[in-house]
Amino acid sequence: MISEMSPIDRAKFVAAKRAADLVEDGMRVGLGTGSTAVWLVRCLGEMVRERGLKFRGVPTSTRTAELAREVGIEVISLDEARWLDLTIDGADEFDGEQNLIKGGGGALLQEKIVATASDQMVVIADVGKEVEALGTFPLPVEVIPFGWQTTQALIEEMLVSMDVLGRQSSLRMNGSAPFMTDEGNHILDLHLGRIGNPRQMALTLNQIPGIVENGLFIDICDIVVIGYGDGRVELRDINEGTVEHDRLELDETENLFSDLAD
Template sequence: MSAHDFKAAAARHALGFVAPRMRLGLGTGSTAAIFVELLGAEVRKGLSVLCVPTSEQTRVLADRLGIPLTTLDETPLLDLTIDGADEVDGELRLIKGGGGALLREKIVATASDRMIVIADASKKVDKLGAFPLPVEVVPFGVTATRNMIEMLAADSGCHGDIVLRLAADGNPFVTDGGNLIFDCAFGAIDDPESLDEALKFIPGVVENGLFLGIADAAIIGGPEGVAVIEAKYGESQEAV
């Protein structure tokens, strides 16, 4: 079986958490897109849901599939968000933002009663940081902001290349919110909470891709089937 098969297995399992008349947040990325496709099929069978997409990419896909859409302004409280992740550790701490939607993803996730992560087994890690950490910044003063990221990250024990993300045409990648992204190749992040706190001190930083204490469960598809990890904050996580 391929990584796509594992992603599809996780996405299919996540449908079991969706109930009629739920208000859902729809994530961004390859695994989230599989879930949106599967959800669209259920909507065509009669499932009634109302959804907030986390990116224009997801909005276009969901609209094409006939999934009813709303906004957080119209529907500010959601029941459940289902989204992917670039990395997830045993404490359900995440790195997200590889698709460039981390700000909207974090807003939607925190507006939800629950967030469930869906991923293939390659995204499960012992320690965050092999995937470069995305940091979304405003365009004004971008070089000064980069320097501050480098300095405060070093204070948190993180060192590595900090590179402005480029689009396919070679120009800077621009998020749906009109911002830029630095991809920070810090390697293993020993203290994600300290790094997250440090980045929040930088005025030019809009948000970073560390999702800490946000995910309530992770559905991981792999060669041995699907595993569900439930968050027990303040306690140890266990697979069920």
């Protein structure tokens, strides 16, 4: 039930529910990956079942694809869609310029491809994800398995010349084995503390051999929908320069989402 949710879960839920209202009949929509995106997919599934909403979704991971099919959303590939009207996804951090760190769920490559193949990217997040400067959340970097330790050494050498607080990196693990992305790659998490120049960091990282993609999303997000635990929602449109405020009335008897975990 809604009343049993933590404040963070309520904030994620209202952000996802408000963003779901941006989806219209006939759209091709990118569906993100992660805990907040799960709320979005469930909300959209409810709209498909209860309101007859008709759209096609392009998931950014196998996990999202499985959930989308489960709740009744028509799933297609990006190659089938070719171009998207909208992508809605979460973020691990966002700053005042709506630059993002993504990849905590390990799907940053597909997420970035889908987001950049969209007319608009909408980010949904609880208010705690907003930061003055990116970098508190470890920056994910997807690397090919071949020579990953050499790639890691090159990254750490490069970081000496960057405006960051820390230069440590770690291989993301899944139990006792390295975490594997949907593309069969590894992820290095960079513990930087603060990234003084995210744009420079993103460009420099992708020049290092062995790196597939990094989790800095620069100039990609158009709208951020910020949820609060009391039901308030803030919608910031960086292109229009507008900020909208809303409050969603929460149905305390609602239990459709009670099985979701963070």
